[in-house]
Amino acid sequence: MHTEEKLIINSEKGNLLKELISSIETCERFYISVAFINFSGLQLLLEALQEANRRDIEGRIITSTYLNFTDPKALERINTFPNIQLKVFLTDREIGFHTKAYIFEYKDHYKVIIGSSNITQSALKSNIEWNVEILSKHGSNFSMDVIKEYNDLWKRSSYADDHLIHEYSKMLEQIERTTFSRQFIYEKPEYIVPNSMQNRAIDNLDRLRALGEKKALVIAATGTGKTYMSAFDSKRFNPNKLLFIVHREEILTKAKETYERLNPNTKKTFGLFTGNRKEQHSHYVFATIQTLSRYFNQFEREEFDYIVIDEAHHATANTYQKVLQYFKPKFMLGMTATPERSDNHSIFELFDNNIGLEVRLHEALEDNIVIPFHYFGITDIDKIDLSDVNIDHIHEITKRLKVNERVDFVIEKMNFYGHDGEKRKCIGFCASNEHAQYMAKEFNKRGYKSIHLSGNDSIHSRNNYIMQLEDNDNELEFIFTVDIFNEGVDIPSINTILMLRPTNSPIVFIQQLGRGLRKHIEKDFLTVLDFIGNHNKAYLVAIALNGRRYYDKESLKVAISTGFANIPGATHIQMDKISQERILAQIDLENFASLKYLKDEYLEFKKLLSGRIPSILDYLKYDGAPDPTKFISYANSYLHFVGKVEKDEVTKTLLANTIFEDTIKSLSGMLPLKRVYEFVLLRHLLLHQSITTEMAKDEILKVIEDVDYDSILHAMENLNQDYFDSGQKKRNPLLVHFDGNQLTRSETFEHLLQQSEYRNHIKEVLDYGIFRYERDFKDTYYGIPHLKLYEQYKMAEIALLSNYRKTHSSFRGSGLLRNGNEYFLFIDLHKDKDIKESINYNDMFLSPSYFQWETPNGTSQATPSGQAIIYNKQKNVTLHLFIRKYKQIEKNKAEPYIYIGKGNTLEYEGNKPITVKLQLENTVPAKLYTEFTELV
Structure with missing residues (x-):
């Protein structure tokens, strides 16, 4: 075996934590020497260390007192592992300690990782760190030197026994009392x-x-x-x-x-x-x-x-x-x-x-304006069987969760993973008030000071218990509740959350998670323990954790199998193997496009609104809410879907007016918007008879930072149905007239707006379209064509977004479409989602920045199209790439494409078709590249 090296950095592709976990779980012996060990980093390695202990793998760890950054709590926790020997290098003013080395011994070689990372959550997951991994045979000069240096350092270090840890802790407490704390923040208004x-x-x-x-x-x-x-x-x-x-x-x-x-x-x-x-x-x-x-x-x-x-x-x-x-x-x-x-x-x-x-939550994590969380999805004990019970049957769920062995299991896991900070400050979310009372009673029996709170408790009583929980000198550690802390109650120092009920709503899950994410001087991260049972909606946890990204079976399965690599910063999500397999199996069986699934989503959301029928705008107001455009895809409009589920006479009466029905269908069919101009113009016309092109620019600029005149003109022409075919004109009522400078309400639109019920429903659809556009696209101006990197698109939408001035319905049916010098390449990577071997080997990623594409069969190098493709830069032709993994994932539902930006031809070969190798102008982000290429 030759010496092999690779660079490990924290990025979307991977991180040091992933390398360490894999190495600890597979090696025959390990040796670690790092200057600092914080509990924030150690907690992420606990399961791997437990697995090593289960396999009787011995390890040695050296850390130091350098700069007093090592946590005594981390040292105490390491000492609970019988397979690990722990020593501390005691530094003084003359000698510093900077080593960051991870050595793993295998049967015939060593894996040595040396670089910049200590054991902290940020160093292992999110900091800019460089670490070099070197594989070296036993007996090589390099491996012998490394082991010799480690052994010398081991001899110079002291065992981290109880006395040493106690003395080190006392010294840190003295420093905290008598000098500026390391947590002191230099804060002046001008800074x-x-x-x-x-x-x-x-x-x-x-x-x-x-x-x-x-x-x-x-x-x-x-x-x-x-x-x-x-x-x-x-x-x-x-x-x-x-x-x-x-x-x-x-x-x-x-x-x-x-x-x-x-x-x-x-x-x-x-x-x-x-x-x-x-x-x-x-x-x-x-x-x-x-x-x-x-x-x-x-x-x-x-x-x-x-x-x-x-x-x-x-x-x-x-x-x-x-x-x-x-x-x-x-x-x-x-x-x-x-x-x-x-x-x-x-x-x-x-x-x-x-x-x-x-x-919302994912953006807040990405911007580092809330603290990271460490989520551990733990398979519940076998005695808790929820497989045959409806999650909404709270009484039955409560009865099945009130098991003494489960209380012991929760406490065992809670103590295994630990928490950040000196005192545990925990909220336990339960299935019912009865369940919360039971948990508080059982925890108190076992010596953990706890109370339960419900909506029946006075605000004074709630505030009193919150103050006790936050007080480091008070014994209260646990508040068990149902949902009174879901939103609006601020307890900044919470460092632990227990999810003790089946998750039946991504919204509620995110609200409860958010209770512990406020930054606080006493904590660096939040510990979340979620006890995942065998109920049939366990996959909702994955939807909640995956964020507000579009999701389907494939994206969810890839997220789970890669440990939610899309989660930003030092946040860590870890599900045990049983929970992963259980959730993946449920996702495979679920049809996210079926009426049953959509109806369940709708009714769960309705329940959150205390039984009120949700308006389409309500879905914008909650992180984790269902996507109502899925309801629209099923029933042509949100109103039609509500009518189908609710079977109410009011909706039936509204839709009896065929012009109103067709108008709602027409507007709903444009959702989610990929260009906002048309809806901004129509919203203005709700209150005004007409709008000029100049006025249109002012209205659009309230939503985005800039707009070009040609796109305003094209939007007005589009509303005038200039690019509709005869079938489209028959199905879509004409709401406006355009004379080249001014857009005016049509008689049809005037008549609809006279009825307040029609007007209100039209306004809701327009508002939803605009608000969602602002959420998804911000205020950025994307030019012509109006395309955002890594956004989803349907083929027909590209005609609109490139200001195509012919019948838009003709913009379909081929892997290559064009508008002047703008060429649009639509590519399927796989033929059939159920056959993993169905890769289209002619169209594939060669790397995150290099793509191979095969032109349509009839394209010759001698044709104008062929010349434009193979010499695109010389001929000033722009090649836009749209990729999808599968044509269909759910039955009879075509998947949209994802825009990965522009490409330029570097190599080509063959004729009818031509095989082209394209250099992408934007490297595909690692999480998206993984989603495209990973088969689960």
Whole structure:
């Protein structure tokens, strides 16, 4: 065996953690020497170390006290493994300790990984780290040198016995008490700058105000810094007087302190307006809605230039409405984590349908504005059998979960994985109040101080227990509950979450997970233990963890088999093998396009809304909500789907009007939007008789940063049905007339808008299309053709997006379509999803940046098309590549293509067809490349 080397970096392709786990689980002996070991990194290796112990594999670990970064807790945990010897190199001022070496012994060789990574979650998963892996035979000079140096270091180090760890811990406590803590943050107002989310929000709010808008809503996950964002934005706006309204008094003082911190030396005054204090003459007034709703008449209507409404999802309530209708600010900002409707009014309409920003869980993790979480999916004990029970039968589920052996199993796993921080601060989410009471009682019996909370407990009682949980000197460690902490309750120091019930809603799962993600000085990560049973909806966990990406069977299966490689940062998701296999089997059996599946999704979502029939806009308001365009694909419109499921007379009556029915079908068929211009124009026409091309530009600029005149013109021509064939014209009512400069409502549209029911449903579809477009495409201008990298597209949509000025329905049926010098290549990688050997070997990735494509059979090198393809750069021809893994995954449902960008021909051979090798202008991201190429 020759010496082999490879570079290991943390990227979408892989990370050091993956290499270490694989090596520990397969080697015959291991030796590790690292300067620091934090519990955040050790926790990720616990299962691999347990597996090594099960296999009787011995290991040695050396770490150090250098800079006091090693956790005593990590040392104590390593010492629980009988197969591992642990030593500590005690450093002093003269000698530092910087080694980062991982040595794995195999039968005939060593694997040595040396580089920059210590054992911390960031070093193993997300930091910029370089580590070199070297394979070297036994007896080689390199392996002998490495082992000799390790043995010398081992002799110079001290065993990490209880006495050493105790003395080291005492020293760290002394340092914490007498000197600046290593957690001390150097923070002065002039050095506090907006994070990425806050910057994006401020820029978008500036753009909206420049276009004359006076209201906007920012949607961002808990813990992402919405209050700071509003303070930064108001500082830019520079109001003379500002009003900050909150729903709960607990957060009022914190908000005031944030604004004071960011506005030093400004001569602004800051005051509270509450039941006890009425400091209404301050420049910046921080008020509770309860007090303000009684005393708002003490202020002038135009007294405040800038109003902020925190937890804005409450703003549709009557107490808010009379206040908001009274004041006339220059700008009003709403902030919420979950913009659900609290009644029949839309929060979006309250803020003039202007979304300043939307940030959900995956974006928050990617931007590092919440802490990482370590999720462990654990197969429940055999005694818990949920295979034959409906998840909605809470009483039966509760009865089956109340098992003493399960309590012991939960505690065993909880103690195995541990937690970040000195004191465990845990929320356990249960199936019912009865289940929560049982868990609290059983935990208390076993010496773990616990309580249960329900909606019946007073707010005072809840707050009292939350304070006890957060108090490091209080014995309370566990609060068991059902769903009162799903949203709106802030307990920043939570470091552990137990999922003790079957997951039946991705939305609820994400809300519960979010309770522990706020950054806090006492924790670096959140531990999540999910006990996965054999119920028939276990795969919903995978949907929740996979984020809001489009998903189908293939993408979900690849995500599970690769350990959710798409999850950003130091977050770690790990399911045991039984849970993985169980979920993969369920996904194989499920048909995500069937009426049964879609109906279950719809009814579960409806249940979350307390039984109210969801509007299509409701699906935008929850992270993890179903995608209503799947309902549209099944039934031609969301309204048709609701009518099919609900069988209600109101929907039936509405759809009895064939013109309205065809209009709703026509608009719904454009969802999800890939170009927003048409819907912006139609939304304007709900309130106005006509719109000119110049006015159209101003309206579109409220949604995106730029727009070209030709695309505005093309959108108006498209609405005028200039590119419809005869069948399309017959099926789609003409809603507008275009005279070359002005778009005007048609008589058909006028007639529909006179009926409020028709108007409201049309408006909902238009609003949904625009809001979802803003969520998916942000405010970016993509030019012509209007294509976003790695977005999904149908073949016919490309005619629209490239301003094709012929009948659009002709833009289909071939692997190669063109519009002038824009060539569009549509490619299937596999012929049949059920046959793994069905790879199309002529069309394939050669690497993430190199693709081989075979032209249609009739294409000769001598034809104009052939010349354009093989000499595309010289002939100024752009080749756009659209790839899909399979033509179909679900029966009778064609899969969309994914746009991977432009390619340029480097090599070619053959004739009729030509085989072309293309250099991609954009390297395909690792997670997408894996999804294209991995067969599960």
